[in-house]
Amino acid sequence: MSGEAATQSTRQLRRRKERLWAWLRVLPRPTRWGAYFILSGVGLFVAGAHTRENAFLLLGCLPVAMAAVNAVWVWFNLRGLEVKRRHPGAAHVGESFEIELLVHNRKRWLPSFSLVLEDTQLPDLQRDFPRQLAMAVSPRFVLRLPVAASLRRRGNHRLRDMSVTSAFPFGLVAASRSMSFRSDIVAYPRPLRLSRELEERLLDSARYFGESSSSHRGDEEVFGVREYRQGENLKRIHWRTTARTGKPMILELEGRRDASFVIILNTAPVGDPNTLRERLEALVGLCAGITFFLTRQSVNFRFAHLGQTLLVSQHGRGDSQYHAIMERLAHVGLSEAPLAQWIDQVGLGDAQETPILLTLGPKEHAEARLPSTSGAIVIGAADADFRSNLSFDVLGRRSITSRELARGEGQGEA
Incomplete structure (x- = not known):
């Protein structure tokens, strides 16, 4: 019992750590220029406190306030978003196909601006542009972003999570969200050209x-007529019988076998x-x-x-x-x-x-x-x-x- 209790406590601790890291990953974080901006504001604030100049104190508070506004705006900008992926179920290796990203803004009033979408990091998936930019998504609107891609290896490929990043409006603070949407695509082998x-x-x-x-139709006698089956040779359709019956009919010639x-x-x-x-x-x-x-x-x-x-x-x-x-x-x-x-x-x-x-x-x-x-x-x-x-x-x-x-x-x- 003590061993099972220790194992259960270890699992609970691991889950808490995973939740903590997941919560920290979605928190707004300063960008590189945002960090420079905040450090300059802190420097001005320290200089104002040292010289007792109110102008320096006001100038020092301005960058920090802009970063705080940016963090709140980014948080609202990423709320209510849903991203899905649409693509064909199969494609040939090396053949270009289209992946369509569907960005749905479920918010009632607020639009979302400047969204950077990064698809799965699958090594066998080659894309023209790994990142896509959605300039604006209106409330209750679905934006479609087409992406050209190709697969390098045959087999079944699973496209996993996508991430959405935004630093709107000032670019000082950015936030990311991971969208869980898995889809499979089968890569057919590339047919080789026969001699x-x-x-x-x-x-x-x-x-x-x-x-x-x-092949060409021979001079054999007609054995019979039957209905055309999908995928058969179109040259064997008898058009007079087809016009009479209203559906495609095939001539069966004597001595001819598929x-x-x-x-x-x-x-x-x-x-x-x-x-x-x-x-x-x-x-x-x-x-x-x-x-x-x-x-x-x-x-x-x-x-x-x-x-x-x-x-x-x-x-x-x-x-x-x-x-x-x-x-x-x-x-x-x-x-x-x-x-x-x-x-x-x-x-x-x-x-x-x-x-x-x-x-x-x-x-x-x-x-x-x-x-x-x-x-x-x-x-x-x-x-x-x-x-x-x-x-x-x-x-x-x-x-x-x-x-x-x-x-x-x-x-x-x-």
Whole structure:
């Protein structure tokens, strides 16, 4: 009992210290120029007391009075403020997105002036301007401050508290308030640009079984007509039937079947441990590039990866499938189980489906784990020809630009 009582008293003492420090942090404090101003007033007051000159005494009281008025004004200036943060739920690494700070003045009569807002000090969050200035916020008004930002690392990022500082009106005394508002954002990996040879290889597999957005309609006989599903190839819409029925209809051609892919990501550590992290990020970027390319082609595909648990997604296409896989890629790490222990659970063997196997080691080691008749596309991050699967633009960049990403999302929504 004595030990529990001592522990409880220690916790109470710690809580009191935390409350004391929290109370001291919100107290108005002199700025650097305010300290100089107050010291000059104290000097004049001492000189007036020494020389018994009333003019010096009055001049000495003036700076102290101005600092006191500033402290009271700052305290009222920060009362009744509420700051929130609004941003998209996901963004690509290195892609600029907008964070909107919402400053709500809940006071009934008094406006707030000269507010300096400083967002979270997250090291992976890069902003054009880390501090934002709100010149004036009217009573019962919400001011919106847009901030351009980008993330440097994939994964889940939590934006934490914000601080609001003001030294209005004289700049002699400043006060700060910490606003508790937490929000999460997922950073997708940046899709790498695929080489022309790899794109043609994927398109050849797609044309063999079905139509992609780049293929041409054949001369086969019409098998039937069905309703259009979101994300399918727009070239297959039969406009006469669409006009008759009032909803988009698709022509099913005889002998045509939808192409299907399965992306298998194997992140079991193989090879030089010094280059493991670099190979992992390159492999994840290539997987994101293939996902982006298949989404642009309106191809049906699924994804399989073993992290802490085995994930085998359902077949899908379009933006919903893209975001589901990219959110998984944002949290991909090294796998503890080798490929041979879980490849049988993926469900390979469908003649209509083409496997795309991405592995950290050499592709010869992974090809032995696949059925010989699968016709899989195997890429190893440890191979010397790994970079031949990537392409560079005229500026030497190997990742897809923000404009291309926005264009791809716009086409997917259309």
